[in-house]
Each structure stands twice: as C-alpha cells, then as structure tokens.
C-alpha cells in the first residue's frame with residue numbers, strides 16, 4: 001500500500017502548493033488523478049515517488065515509513081518506484097544513447113552486468129529497435145524517447161509506478177501503446193500505479209479509480225482501503 005497522509009509540500013515553506021492532501025493506493029491498484037493545471041498534481045506525484053520532500057505529512061510505502069526524499073530514503077524504498085514524466089527531453093541526459101539511458105538505474109545500483117539482457121528485453125516490450133537504441137535523445141522523436149523513459153522506469157522492476165502525464169505529448173497510438181506496456185507490466189508484477197493526467201476518458205479506461213484533486217483534501221482512500 002502507498003499511503004500519503006496530510007501532505008503539505010511546495011517550493012517555499014511559506015507558500016505550499018499542496019496543503020493537507022491524503023491519498024492511499026492499495027497494493028496493485030491503479031489510481032488516476034485529475035485536477036486543474038497548476039493545482040499541485042506533479043508536486044504530489046514527486047512526493048509520492050520520494051523525489052520531493054514534503055514540508056509536513058507522512059509517506060508510508062508498503063508499511064515502511066519514509067524518513068526522507070531522494071538519497072535520504074533507503075535504497076529499497078527508492079528503487080520501489082519507477083517514474084515517467086510528461087516531457088521526456090527534460091528527463092533524459094542528452095549525451096546518453098538510449099541503451100545507456102534505459103540501463104542507468106541498473107548501473108546506479110551496482111547491477112551493470114544485468115544491463116544488456118534487461119535492455120534487450122525491455123526494448124522489445126516498448127517497441128524500440130536495436131538501431132534506435134544506439135541513438136541519442138536529439139536523434140529520436142518525443143514518442144521514441146518516451147518509450148525509452150518508460151523502459152528505464154521498469155528496469156528495476158518497481159512495485160510502484162508514478163506516471164505524471166506520461167502520454168500528454170504523444171499521438172494517440174503511441175499513448176495507447178505505452179499504456180498497454182504499463183498494464184502488461186502491472187499484470188505480471190502486481191505493481192501499483194498513480195497516473196496523473198488531464199484526460200478523464202483515458203484515466204477512467206486505464207485505472208481502477210479516478211479521483212479529482214479536490215477530493216484528496218477529504219482524506220478519501222480511492223481504493224477503499
């Protein structure tokens with residue numbers, strides 16, 4: 001279970017952008033989060049992924065309370081999350097070939113020897129050819145780069161996926177393909193999902209439940225847990 005309780009967070013403690021928000025996602029469940037632009041969805045998603053430390057409130061991952069964000073969280077907690085952002089170009093090192101980008105979390109966790117096999121398997125899954133894997137971000141399309149970013153998010157086989165407007169910049173067929181990759185992975189792994197978006201039709205189709213930002217102040221638990 002992923003439990004965010006009374007989270008207050010932002011970029012200036014005097015003016016938090018997220019105030020007293022709670023969200024609980026049951027193990028293996030998929031929750032879609034909708035809300036107006038600028039309300040704080042991405043900030044909350046970053047808190048959920050342990051990338052941003054809240055000013056107050058608690059995050060509990062599978063029963064294990066989180067004591068800090070980024071490197072202050074335990075490796076076990078950090079590697080429980082795979083994250084995909086809206087803009088792949090901001091999330092990809094422009095110097096890295098796609099193959100290295102996908103393998104980067106393995107290198108960072110001392111599992112370099114698994115890279116070749118894992119990248120080959122994931123490339124097939126997300127639909128990247130061997131030729132594309134050898135290119136750098138400026139030599140591929142946004143959709144191809146987002147496929148690589150999704151592969152990178154899956155390479156450590158996370159228990160939780162945080163997809164922050166993953167499909168917003170993509171055409172309909174690429175968006176559907178990437179959602180299908182996420183769902184195949186979830187079906188086989190039992191991973192849970194927080195999907196942030198603007199498209200209610202997509203989120204309703206993709207997730208077990210879709211919640212509105214305003215509901216999170218009421219301490220609702222979308223998956224009924």
Ligand SMILES: Nc1ncnc2c1ncn2[C@@H]1O[C@H](COP(=O)(O)OP(=O)(O)OP(=O)(O)O)[C@@H](O)[C@H]1O
Nearest residue numbers: 010011017035036037038039040041042043044165
């Ligand atoms: N790094 C930052 N520094 C300062 N303010 C920020 C930063 N990132 C976001 N903000 C501000 O925090 C507020 C919430 O932003 P956030 O990106 O979380 O919203 P959002 O709901 O995801 O928006 P959108 O749907 O447009 O992506 C906005 O007012 C934004 O301008």
